[in-house]
Amino acid sequence: MxxxxxxxxxxxxxxxxxxxxxxxxxxxxxxxxxxxxxxxxxxxxxxxxxxxxxxxxxxxxxxxxxxxxxxxxxxxxxxxLGMDRTWNVVMVGVGNLGRALLRHHLLRKRGFVIVAAFDCDPFKIGEEIAGIEVQCTSKLPQSTIDMGVEIGIITTPPERAQRAANYLIEGGIKGIVNFAPSRITAPENVVVEYVDFIHNLFSVAFNITQHQIKGLL
Amino acid sequence: MxxxxxxxxxxxxxxxxxxxxxxxxxxxxxxxxxxxxxxxxxxxxxxxxxxxxxxxxxxxxxxxxxxxxxxxxxxxxxxxLGMDRTWNVVMVGVGNLGRALLRHHLLRKRGFVIVAAFDCDPFKIGEEIAGIEVQCTSKLPQSTIDMGVEIGIITTPPERAQRAANYLIEGGIKGIVNFAPSRITAPENVVVEYVDFIHNLFSVAFNITQHQIKGLL
DNA sequence: TGTATATTGTTAAAAATTTCACTATGCACC
DNA sequence: GGTGCATAGTGAAATTTTTAACAATATACA
CATH class of the missing domain: 1.10.10.10 (Winged helix-like DNA-binding domain superfamily/Winged helix DNA-binding domain)
Incomplete structure (x- = not known):
């Protein structure tokens, strides 16, 4: 047993x-x-x-x-794995990648529901993407508390990632997935995960080179 | 020494x-x-x-x-790491994610230059994204050979990933970064790397749950 | 020039992860 | 019901990766 x-x-x-x-x-x-x-x-x-x-x-x-x-x-x-429930997610930073994720139906299919998106660019605020209206980042902490959001996705430029993280932490978020290529600091009780697919490209590039070197020996 | x-x-x-x-x-x-x-x-x-x-x-x-x-x-x-050179890259599958990557200037900044994009959807063929014209996938093998492309990015739906990989392999590609959530098979001499950020979301979700369980003990 | 201090490069130990080998057990067929 | 076969579960071995400890050495300053 x-x-x-x-x-x-x-x-x-x-x-x-x-x-x-x-x-x-x-x-x-x-x-x-x-x-x-x-x-x-x-x-x-x-x-x-x-x-x-x-x-x-x-x-x-x-x-x-x-x-x-x-x-x-x-x-x-x-x-x-906890894949049998849904998770409310918010996104900070609505650039190219953010937009793509907002439109990515596999996220929802997998139980990750983006319930709000935030950006500090006044030109983006009010815009609607995949049924979600972009809001001013200053509203983030209150919104996440109100909506019981547990996960935050950061898709800002790297230099604004920490600020985004701070907002999320202030909003009582429990986990962060950071797509920006920069490290962030967060309290112990906040789970942080980094995603940077450029690393994967480097990995491939490096292995191609290695392969070729090995081939020469 | x-x-x-x-x-x-x-x-x-x-x-x-x-x-x-x-x-x-x-x-x-x-x-x-x-x-x-x-x-x-x-x-x-x-x-x-x-x-x-x-x-x-x-x-x-x-x-x-x-x-x-x-x-x-x-x-x-x-x-x-071989980061001091540029790598020619082609993309197969121009959906939301593909578009985002085509517009992602950090790729180029890091030396990965997307030189061509392919899709099998006739409605997408001919469209221009970030200065790159989407071509019919059937042209892929010849193009990659002609342009000396070494890396292929797959951003197709999962069920078409293997076909995309086959085209890339036929085109003599040396490495593949597969963003589609499906395994692909490729010959020994082709480097394959998988990217699936939904895994990262699961990882965060799982760790949040674990944290909470640990907190209760 | 010698001594104290800082910090790398490297070897050894520890920890984590993966793989192997084997035991336990369920099913199909006699 | 017994026998053979297939395959999961598991403890131990092997491997890999990380961390710690320390020897080597460069700088600053007396």
Whole structure:
């Protein structure tokens, strides 16, 4: 029997679990009912043990000798990750990226509902994007408190990211996803996550170079 | 003296080095000429030893008893990472996210020049975004070969990501950054990197929940 | 020129993560 | 019901990554 463990769960595990859900959904659409850790691992590009280990943090979801029931596993992971609820999100900074995210229906599909957007540019205030009216950033703290928002997305230019974060913190936000390429400081009880896809481009660029060097040896 | 090592460099190191560059640039703008690993670590949110270790993969860039010269270090890292050159990039899939990336001037600033954009939607073909005309995807392989493109960005819907990847591979691309939430398969010699910021939102959501659970105990 | 101080580069230890190997168990078929 | 096969769960081993500790060395100043 599985006992609830209070081990710290690796961040990488969380990221992988989200990938598993993604691939399980594809399989479900293809009508696949049962999947083994080996096959799932193959399509997620990881090791089968890794999958079993990752799942073991949360419980026992499979049937020995059989595999995992696709639907059940997907639901179990979603529940474990808190993917089975919706989260109210606000956005600070309505530039190109912000607009794209506001229009990104996958966010809502995944349970992240952007309930308000803020910008300090008077030309942008009042503009409506994907059904959301851009408001003045000064209104942010009160709004987030009123609407019970838990997550803030920062899509400002880097030099304004900290200020955006301060507003969010003042508004009692619990977590921040910062798309601006700059570090921010926040109190211990606020979860901060950084997203910078330029890093991924560098990673690819670097690996291309390495590949070529290795090829020469 | 530093001997060139042919150790495998952790992916995490590469990501951190990009962050160091980012923070060093901020410091340079503030007129800071010399920085210690401790202070840089503080502003990057990492451990000082980590910084020294990361740098040690590439050489010796500091002065004992003094620290690192900001400008020199930045340049050294950029060179080590291949950030000192430009890379020609093509994009497949011109949706919301694609458009945002096309207009994202930070990409160009960082040396990633989007030289062409492709989509299979006839309504999008011919449209011009940020000075780039959207072309039919069927033209992709020949174009990338002709233009010597090395990196491809996939911003299609997930179900079309593999097809996009196939075109890119056919076009002799060396690396792919896949923004679509689906795994793709590519030959060994093609570097693939996945970007999915929804994972980051999940990570924040999960950590918020965990925080709250921990708070209750 | 010597000494104190600061801080890097580097080696060793610790911690975290991944992979392996094996045990347990469920199902299908005889 | 028993036997063989497939595959999950799990503890241990291997590997990787991070952190700590310290030796080397540059600067400042007596």
């Amino acid at each position: 599985h006992l609830q463990k209070y081990e710290r769960i690796p961040r990488a595990t969380i990221a992988r679990l989200a990938v598993y859900v993604q691939e399980l959904e594809v399989m479900e659409q293809q009508g696949i009912k049962v999947i083994s850790s080996e096959k799932l691992a193959w399509s997620c590009g990881v090791n089968p043990s890794q999958i079993r280990k990752d799942l073991a943090y949360f419980g026992e979801f499979g049937v020995r000798g059989v595999g995992y029931y696709v639907y059940e596993l997907r639901e179990a992971i979603k529940q474990s | 530093h001997l060139q090592k042919y150790e495998r460099i952790p992916r995490a190191t590469i990501a951190r080095l990009a962050v160091y560059v980012q923070e060093l640039e901020v410091m340079e703008q503030q007129g800071i000429k010399v920085i210690s690993s401790e202070k840089l670590a503080w502003s990057c949110g990492v451990n000082p030893s980590q910084i020294r270790k990361d740098l040690a993969y590439f050489g010796e860039f500091g002065v004992r008893g003094v620290g690192y010269y900001v400008y020199e270090l930045r340049e050294a890292i950029k060179q080590s």
